[in-house]
Amino acid sequence: MRADASHWKHRGARWGARFGHVAILAVFAGFCAFPFYWMLITTFKDVHDLINTANNPFLFNQPPTLDNLRVLFLETQYLRWIANTLLVGAMVVAITLLLAVPAGYSLARLAGSRGRQLAIAIFLTYLIPPTILFIPFSRIIGALGLQDSLWSLVLVYPSFTVPFCTWLMMGFFKAVPRDIEEAAMMDGLSRFGAFLKVVVPLSSAGILTVVIFTLTLVMQEFVYALTFITSSSQYTVSVGVPTFLVRGDVYFWGSLMGACLVVSVPVAVLYNLFVDRFVAGFTVGAVK
Incomplete structure (x- = not known):
C-alpha cells in the first residue's frame, strides 16, 4: 500500500510539474501572439467599429472590411x-x-x-x-x-x-x-x-x-x-x-x-x- 501511495504521489507530482510547464508556456505564447492578433483584427475592422468605445475591442462588432488594405x-x-x-x-x-x-x-x-x-x-x-x-x-x-x-x-x-x-x-x-x-x-x-x-x-x-x-x-x-x-x-x-x-x-x-x-x-x-x-x-x- 505504501509503495502504491508513493507511486501515485510521485506520478501526481510529475504531472503537476508538467502541467505547470505547459501553463507557463501557454501564457508566454499568448503574450507573444497577442500583438499579431491585435494587428490582424485591427486591419480588418471598420473605422466606426474601431473607435466606438462601447464595442468589444477584441472582437468584430461589425462585419470585417478590406478598406484599410485598400488605403494601404x-x-x-x-x-x-x-x-x-x-x-x-x-x-x-x-x-x-x-x-x-x-x-x-x-x-x-x-x-x-x-x-x-x-x-x-x-x-x-x-x-x-x-x-x-x-x-x-x-x-x-x-x-x-x-x-x-x-x-x-x-x-x-x-x-x-x-x-x-x-x-x-x-x-x-x-x-x-x-x-x-x-x-x-x-x-x-x-x-x-x-x-x-x-x-x-x-x-x-x-x-x-x-x-x-x-x-x-x-x-x-x-x-x-x-x-x-x-x-x-x-x-x-x-x-x-x-x-x-x-x-x-x-x-x-x-x-x-x-x-x-x-x-x-x-x-x-x-x-x-x-x-x-x-x-x-x-x-x-x-x-x-
Missing part, C-alpha cells in the same frame, strides 16, 4: 517602400559580409595576441550614438551628391553593422578549431581556400546571425532614412508608413496595423525557422 496598397506607395527596403537591406548585407567576415577572420587568426584588443576597439565604435555621427555623415552625403538617394543609406548603414558584426564573427571563427583548417591546408588548399571551403561553412550560424541582424536594423532605422530621403518614392517602410498614415492628429489605425503585419510576419517566421542557429551565433560570438 492603393492610396500609398507601400509596395514601393517594401522594394526600397529590400534593396537597401540586400546591399547593406552584402557590404557587411564582405567587410566583417574577412576582418573577423583576420582578427581571429592573423592578428596575434593583439587581435582581441583590436576587436574590442572596433566594437566600441559600434557604441557611438548615431546622433553624434549625424553631422559628419550629412557633410559626406552632400559632398558625394547622394541626397534623396537610397545609396546614401547604403553608405551610412554599414558604419553601424560592420563593427558589431566584425566582433561577432571574430568570436565565431575562434570557435572553429585551427586543426581543421591546418588539415585542409595540408591537403593542398591555400589559406584562402581553407577559409572559403572549410571555415565559412562551419561558421554558417554566425553568418546567418549577421544577415538577420543587418536586415532588422535596416527595417527599423528611422532617423537617417527620414533625413537623407525626401521623395516619397524613395522612402523605406520605416519612414513611408508613419509619414503617409499619420496625418496630423489623424491615425489610420487599420492601415497602420496592416502595414506592420505585412512586414512583421515574415520576420517572425524567419526568426522562428532559424532561432536555434541565431541564438548560437550570438552566444558563441559573444563568449569567445
Whole structure:
C-alpha cells in the first residue's frame, strides 16, 4: 500500500510539474501572439467599429472590411517602400559580409595576441550614438551628391553593422578549431581556400546571425532614412508608413496595423525557422 501511495504521489507530482510547464508556456505564447492578433483584427475592422468605445475591442462588432488594405496598397506607395527596403537591406548585407567576415577572420587568426584588443576597439565604435555621427555623415552625403538617394543609406548603414558584426564573427571563427583548417591546408588548399571551403561553412550560424541582424536594423532605422530621403518614392517602410498614415492628429489605425503585419510576419517566421542557429551565433560570438 505504501509503495502504491508513493507511486501515485510521485506520478501526481510529475504531472503537476508538467502541467505547470505547459501553463507557463501557454501564457508566454499568448503574450507573444497577442500583438499579431491585435494587428490582424485591427486591419480588418471598420473605422466606426474601431473607435466606438462601447464595442468589444477584441472582437468584430461589425462585419470585417478590406478598406484599410485598400488605403494601404492603393492610396500609398507601400509596395514601393517594401522594394526600397529590400534593396537597401540586400546591399547593406552584402557590404557587411564582405567587410566583417574577412576582418573577423583576420582578427581571429592573423592578428596575434593583439587581435582581441583590436576587436574590442572596433566594437566600441559600434557604441557611438548615431546622433553624434549625424553631422559628419550629412557633410559626406552632400559632398558625394547622394541626397534623396537610397545609396546614401547604403553608405551610412554599414558604419553601424560592420563593427558589431566584425566582433561577432571574430568570436565565431575562434570557435572553429585551427586543426581543421591546418588539415585542409595540408591537403593542398591555400589559406584562402581553407577559409572559403572549410571555415565559412562551419561558421554558417554566425553568418546567418549577421544577415538577420543587418536586415532588422535596416527595417527599423528611422532617423537617417527620414533625413537623407525626401521623395516619397524613395522612402523605406520605416519612414513611408508613419509619414503617409499619420496625418496630423489623424491615425489610420487599420492601415497602420496592416502595414506592420505585412512586414512583421515574415520576420517572425524567419526568426522562428532559424532561432536555434541565431541564438548560437550570438552566444558563441559573444563568449569567445
